[in-house]
Each structure stands twice: as structure tokens, then as C-alpha cells.
Amino acid sequence: MQKTVIEHRECYLGGSDIPALLGISKYKTRFQLLKEKAQIVPVEPVFVNKAIEYGVTMEPKIREYLNIGRSEANMFKEWKFERPLEGSTLRARGHLDGYAAASKVCLEIKTTNDYRGADIRAYEDYLFQMLFYMDQPRPRLKTGILAVYERPDDYNETFEPERLHVFSFELSEMKPEIKRLRAEIEKFLADLQYMICNPEKSEIELLNMELKTASENVLAFEKTIAELKEKEAEFKALKEELAGLMVQHGVKSFEAGGYQITLIDEIPESTETVKECDIDALELFFPDAAAECVQEVEKKKAGRRAAVRITKRKGGADHD
Numbered sequence: 001m002q003k004t005v006i007e008h009r010e011c012y013l014g015g016s017d018i019p020a021l022l023g024i025s026k027y028k029t030r031f032q033l034l035k036e037k038a039q040i041v042p043v044e045p046v047f048v049n050k051a052i053e054y055g056v057t058m059e060p061k062i063r064e065y066l067n068i069g070r071s072e073a074n075m076f077k078e079w080k081f082e083r084p085l086e087g088s089t090l091r092a093r094g095h096l097d098g099y100a101a102a103s104k105v106c107l108e109i110k111t112t113n114d115y116r117g118a119d120i121r122a123y124e125d126y127l128f129q130m131l132f133y134m135d136q137p138r139p140r141l142k143t144g145i146l147a148v149y150e151r152p153d154d155y156n157e158t159f160e161p162e163r164l165h166v167f168s169f170e171l172s173e174m175k176p177e178i179k180r181l182r183a184e185i186e187k188f189l190a191d192l193q194y195m196i197c198n199p200e201k202s203e204i205e206l207l208n209m210e211l212k213t214a215s216e217n218v219l220a221f222e223k224t225i226a227e228l229k230e231k232e233a234e235f236k237a238l239k240e241e242l243a244g245l246m247v248q249h250g251v252k253s254f255e256a257g258g259y260q261i262t263l264i265d266e267i268p269e270s271t272e273t274v275k276e277c278d279i280d281a282l283e284l285f286f287p288d289a290a291a292e293c294v295q296e297v298e299k300k301k302a303g304r305r306a307a308v309r310i311t312k313r314k315g316g317a318d319h320d
Contacts, residue, residue, distance in 0.1 A: 009043045010036055013085060018132045018181070019125040032253040033201040034188070037090060038195040055111040055210050061159045062109050063098055066166070071209040073102035081136060088189045088198075094133045098145075106134050111151045113133050120146060120167040127174075131181055134171050144169050180240055240305065269303030 009017075019025035020033040028044070035041045046052075065076050076098030083092050098107025102318070108130045126146055134141040150163040171178070183308035191206060201209075246263045253262045276297050 001236075010039050011091065012082075012088075013037070013088075013090045013185070014093045015095075015129040015132050022128055022181070022184055023130070024125055025267075028187070031206070033194055034195050034206075037192050040195065040199045049156060051111075051151070054151060054157070055109075055155055058092045058111050058149060058159065059097060059109050062111075062149055062159075063107070064162070065159060065161065066098070066107065066145075066147060070100070071102070072193065074100045074105075076100055076105075076107045080231055081133075081178065083136065085189065090189070090192070092132075092136065094136070096133055097147075101139070103143065104141045105138060105145060106130055106141045107145045107147065108133075109147045113151050115148065115150050115165065118165075120169055121147065123167070126178065126180060131174060131177055135181065142171055144171065155180070159300065173294050193296055208309075243305075250316075267304040270301050272301055273297070274299050 012020075017033060020028040032041075032044075036043045042242075051160055063076050070076070079096045079099035081092070081094050081096075085092050096106055097109040099105070100107070108126060110123075110126055115122050120127060123146060126148075127144075130144045130146060134144055146167040146169075148165045148167070150165070152160075152163070191210075194206070194209070195201065242261070243263060246261075247266070251263065253260065255261070273296055276299075
């Protein structure tokens with residue numbers, strides 16, 4: 001296990017933190033991660049077990065295999081980065097299993113007994129960890145390669161190519177995921193600052209604060225929409241009054257304040273007789289008897305009140 005991955009974890013946001021940050025980790029909750037980064041509780045120690053030791057042993061073997069046939073400039077080599085996170089006391093940190101400088105490719109190697117099939121999105125936790133690395137300002141990585149090695153039950157350390165599953169994707173294909181990742185990191189950092197200032201707060205209190213903020217935003221828009229609906233009703237009444245005056249004075253159209261105002265004639269509600277097909281009868285009789293199924297019924301035709309059309313000159317919008 002690399003020291004750069006586990007040292008002073010409370011001061012950094014690293015790739016292994018991303019699943020918990022997104023709420024998709026099997027091992028740690030988002031709130032637990034918040035408390036650790038706010039230094040309210042100590043960071044849970046990393047216990048090096050047999051599975052971790054196996055991954056450390058196999059990683060260079062898998063990287064060596066994937067480097068077969070690659071040019072020197074495109075060889076996968078381990079790579080580390082560290083940079084400030086804007087508006088936060090945390091710093092971003094990462095240790096990539098492989099970085100091909102010439103082609104800007106990111107390699108992530110996982111040894112696991114949890115093979116999830118051929119769709120990379122089934123490996124959501126691994127994918128977002130890679131996207132965290134790839135979305136850093138420098139170097140801007142273009143391609144991601146996830147190498148999933150199925151760990152044998154007996155932990156045999158002989159590399160077997162048939163156990164390796166390689167997934168490749170372009171960063172440009174992951175725009176929704178990148179958008180989600182950036183938004184969640186921004187929100188996490190805001191919640192972290194709140195926790196630093198309010199270390200006694202519980203998870204439900206933090207959630208209640210989030211719900212309170214969201215509800216306030218919704219209600220603010222609700223109030224604005226209600227006000228607009230009132231204005232819309234007032235505007236409609238004023239237009240109907242204007243239309244009535246234009247009818248009264250026999251005015252079809254006139255200009256005022258840079259607008260062309262045109263009367264739309266009223267069409268009164270009316271009733272007309274139309275022919276309709278009686279479906280029940282159609283189902284009852286044979287097609288050659290369809291003529292017997294036509295009957296005359298009265299049907300109301302919707303009317304329209306007198307209205308005005310207001311047209312703004314020089315590219316303005318119309319209002320009916």
C-alpha cells in the first residue's frame with residue numbers, strides 16, 4: 001500500500017474517497033467521510049489484508065502485461081498529483097496505477113472477486129474514481145482504461161491473461177457523470193465547511209439544513225410563479241377590455257408605443273351537425289355494412305372571444 005495513498009488522509013480528497021463522497025461506497029458513508037475530513041473523528045485506519053496484499057503484488061504484473069507493444073512514450077507508469085481545492089482547506093490528491101503521457105491515458109487496475117460483467121458503468125465506484133483523476137486541470141487526460149482482474153480463490157500470484165477484463169472509454173463520453181461528480185464535490189466541500197463550524201451537528205441535522213435550503217428555494221420560485229399568474233390574469237383582462245373598445249369603435253388595427261395592435265374577430269360558440277362513425281355498430285356489423293353504421297349527431301364547436309395581437313416592431317415578440 002503506497003504511503004501517498006494513506007498518509008494524512010484527513011487533509012486530502014483522494015480518489016478512494018470519491019465513492020463515499022457520492023454515497024455509493026460499501027465501506028463508508030458520506031457523513032463519516034465528512035467527519036473525518038472535518039477532523040471531528042480520526043480517519044479509519046487502513047488494515048492491510050490478504051486481498052490488499054494480493055492487489056499490491058499483481059498490479060505491476062498487470063501493468064507490465066498492458067505495456068506489451070506500447071511505445072516508450074506511451075508506456076503506463078505510476079503517476080501522482082496533488083493540488084489545492086478552491087475554497088477548501090482540503091487538497092486534491094491522487095496516485096494513478098498508470099499514466100501514458102503521450103496519449104494522455106489514465107489506467108486504473110483493480111483485483112477483485114466481484115466481476116460485474118461487460119458494462120463499465122456496472123463498476124460505478126471505480127469509474128468515478130478514475131473520472132476524479134481525469135478531470136484534474138493538468139494534465140487533462142482524454143482516455144480511461146479500467147483493468148479488472150478476477151482474483152482466484154486461492155490467491156495464486158501467477159498472472160493469467162484470461163482473468164483480465166479491460167474497459168476503455170473517452171472522457172468526452174462521460175459528460176453527465178462529470179457534471180454529477182463536480183456538483184457533488186462542490187456540495188461536499190460546502191457541507192464540510194458547515195461541519196467544521198458546527199462539529200456537534202448530526203447527520204439528520206445536516207440533512208434538515210439541506211432540506212430547509214431546498215424548500216426555501218422552491219417556495220421562492222412558487223411565490224414568483226404565483227405573482228406572474230396574477231399579472232397574467234390582469235394582462236388578459238386588460239387585453240379583453242381593449243378588444244371590446246376596438247369592436248365598439250370599429251377599429252381593426254392601430255399603432256401605439258412602437259407596437260402594432262390588431263383586433264382578432266370574435267367567433268361565437270356554435271353548434272353544427274356532423275357525421276360520426278358509431279364504433280359499437282361498426283364492431284357489430286361486417287365491413288360491407290359500414291354505411292349502415294354512420295349516424296348524424298350534433299357537435300358543439302368551440303368559440304373564441306375577441307382578442308388583440310400586439311406585435312413589437314423590429315424583431316420584438318408577439319403577444320396574443
